[in-house]
Amino acid sequence: MLSSLLKPEILELVRAREWSVLRDVLSDWPAQEVADLILELEKDERVLLFRGLSREVAAEVFSHLALEQQDHLLRDLTDAETRRLLSDLPPDDRTALLEELPGQATQRLLNLLDPDDLKEARWLLGYPEESVGRLMTPDYVAIHPDWTIGDALQHVRRFGRDSETINRVFVVDRGWRLLDDLELRWLILEEPDVLVRDLMDGSFASVSAFADREVAVSLIRKYDQTVLPVIDSGGVLLGIVTVDDLLDVQEEEATEDFHLAGSVEPLRQSFREAGLGLLYRRRIGWLVALVLVNFFSGAAISRYEDTIQAVVALTIFLPLLIGSGGNAGAQASTLMVRALATGDVGAGDWLRLLGRELAVAAAIGATMAMAVAAVGAIQAPEVLVVVSMTMFIVVVVGSLIGMSAPFVLARLGVDPAVASAPLITSVADVTGVLIYFTIANWYLGLS
């Protein structure tokens, strides 16, 4: 092979520090070959050779190295080089690297990056959209357990000025693994010669950088804290998320659920500033999908054209009946979607809540049947019994559909908020048409 053939010459070029010649020669080599070559070099030669490679080649070669070698190489690169390398890597390789890299390395990368580049860096670091990793900042103060309170406060005074919040400081070991969190005020209230270790109780709340940001919201609410440490799978402290960011997250998540509940794909940006094209795209999908659902209502009606022809008065109550079933369903799904989103109710509670929903829906259905009987008595007495019976049944069936749909969606791995009022209304419409004309045919003896 080319590489083995030329290897002695290459090694000689390395020893002679002929970087520009090497760069030319190696630019034609397959990346795997260059990676193999690098492994045969001394540690400091590796970095020098690597630096000599063109950007594309360097990224490709890096991808071919084993994780351990990647880690070693990263330690010897400057921060600027590291950042450049990361941005040249294909996104999936980058994510794989960051997920596998020891936490210390990730944490070092985060800590040393320019704050202005933090947004880009978090993206570079491969944390998924809406993950805690995208929210975290490295602006915290860490202390060690064998320090005195005096040392710790001295450290806070020196490094605390730029920190996002120093109301809580974090105790880490030499490998930067998180051991505990302490409130600054606890330090203030202690004598300076007490050891940090003696204040520690080893109990703290933390969140993974790969967790969904909603997890951070519920944790910070549960523990009534203003800041939450972010760790990797090995327990290494990567950064913090602060409550002011989580307030924004909570509102954004509520807005997303709100949009879904109105069968709009979440905008994920200011409505005021959203363009025409975006608004169109976020709305048209669901509307067309609902046309298909509604079309079943039409198909169902077409089966009963003879019934309609015979008793046209039935049509008068059609919108009222299918509308009421839909509205009751929308109420039931709204209550359930929100209860699931806030954690008030769990995905396994369906059966437990079904009985209650049935009782409430029956009471509502009975009331509605009486209301429609009272309103309709004058207008079309010949269909009154059919209409009242139908009202009761469509309200109960609509409510059960609305109440159950969020659970079904959750089971399928879909956001329960997709069980929007318009979706439930449309599904309840189809059901309502079928119920209505079935009862009408039976009661009026039409078919």
Add this chain to the structure above:
Amino acid sequence: MLSSLLKPEILELVRAREWSVLRDVLSDWPAQEVADLILELEKDERVLLFRGLSREVAAEVFSHLALEQQDHLLRDLTDAETRRLLSDLPPDDRTALLEELPGQATQRLLNLLDPDDLKEARWLLGYPEESVGRLMTPDYVAIHPDWTIGDALQHVRRFGRDSETINRVFVVDRGWRLLDDLELRWLILEEPDVLVRDLMDGSFASVSAFADREVAVSLIRKYDQTVLPVIDSGGVLLGIVTVDDLLDVQEEEATEDFHLAGSVEPLRQSFREAGLGLLYRRRIGWLVALVLVNFFSGAAISRYEDTIQAVVALTIFLPLLIGSGGNAGAQASTLMVRALATGDVGAGDWLRLLGRELAVAAAIGATMAMAVAAVGAIQAPEVLVVVSMTMFIVVVVGSLIGMSAPFVLARLGVDPAVASAPLITSVADVTGVLIYFTIANWYLGLS
């Protein structure tokens, strides 16, 4: 009068400290008379006499005193006596008292009350439901501007242990008026002999105890703080609200809007624990109201019985058309309700947004008209043109109704979230029926 007649005797009894005799004598007196009598006594005698009165009489007499005398009397009562007196006052008198009382007095009441009684005390203090006053706690640390940082930190060490948060301390003058807020870490980072005054910049965010709690949420988000001072109309510091409570508020408010959007009256309690009766009451009102709206759809259809009789195929498309108009309207109202709730859009933006909505709705309507033409071409070619034209118009009209309704409600002083998907859908249904049969009659030359 009885009182003037007996006054010398009464004064003698007071001087002789005959409290039990006085109590019996005064229990029959009109409250106004006792109040007049009290004003003639020396300051320390007033309190002693007041203490001798039975609870009902004391509360009545207190109500008859002028504000200034009430204030003086309160200063001399113990906390237990004050609380008992407040709970005996009629609610409107209590609110009037607290609204008018100098902030120092309110603040003293709040500060000295037992933490366990705080919830009751906030209610006693007459702050309206969902106001900041109901959320605040007196657990803060206040310092004075002429103290040194050393004094201030000493004070924090002594009184900070029980405080809800000492991450931020509050600078007040001798009248307890709020002058500034300082972060604890700023104090830590300074030399101990610097004066508090020298750290002050006089800029701070604060909120009135009578403000809606949503105001506190938006302020704390705007200023990225973890705690917000609560003041009375005179600028006196009454307490603080903390971000962890406001996270809960933000979620509760979103839940209320969510319920309204599904035409459910807000539960304001856990859905999981809500009883059958409560769920029934929160749902039935809107459903019955919507029956009335939907009934107009029926009435509209009944006007067109002849048209239906002539072309029964029109009925097949009825649910599809009015459903689509309703769904487009629900989307438009959902977007607008949420944008108004988060402050993304203001109540005065209607006209500015109308043009954009019209453009988006026209594009959506055109797409939907094509979709329904494609789907319906086989089933009922004779009504295809009518159906496509109707689809375009109902989508545009439904969208404009949905988009405008929240603004109309806001103008009427109603929560825009009342423009729920079911309400908009029902209103759009009526409109849709009228549009559909008008076009059908005109195009098919039926009437």
